[in-house]
Amino acid sequence: MQEKKVNLSFITGHFSELSLEDQQLVDNAKTAFATAYAPYSGFLVGASVLLENGEIINGSNQENVAYPSGLCAERVALFYAGAKHPNVKVKTIAVSVLSKNFEVNDVISPCGACRQVMAEYEDKQEQTIKVILHSPNGQVLIANAVEDLLPFMFRSPLLKKN
């Protein structure tokens, strides 16, 4: 038996330290959560995807009274980007949140299913995606690849017989 360690790398800082491009994407994510449909959680999430052609695609969480039928903001934005521009690579995704019920004082990490979807798009486009998480108090966390948010992810080659 052997103990192994996983090395993760991410950057923390403040919104003001981001590049202009990244600040604009976060600003978009902040406008996107205004379109959230979250009557059950009151938790508004906005996600903005920057494509390599410069287009920005926004998504927000969409809830449903049959709870599992809803979808997170990240997947709404990524699936829309994939459907609209199947052959254009995703450069960056920014996520911002706001709660109607309490003050959010930390960045919120995407759920496992959203990270898995991000990972699949990385595989599809053979290029990593930068993930920027933003909290209402201006804190940011940046991961330059989804692997830093989801170690031991299930990847499509694992489906093939070796």
Ligand code: THU
């Ligand atoms: N949610 C997202 O949209 N993204 C995440 O990364 C985490 C959670 C949504 C789902 C649900 O509408 C609400 O936040 C509370 O879980």
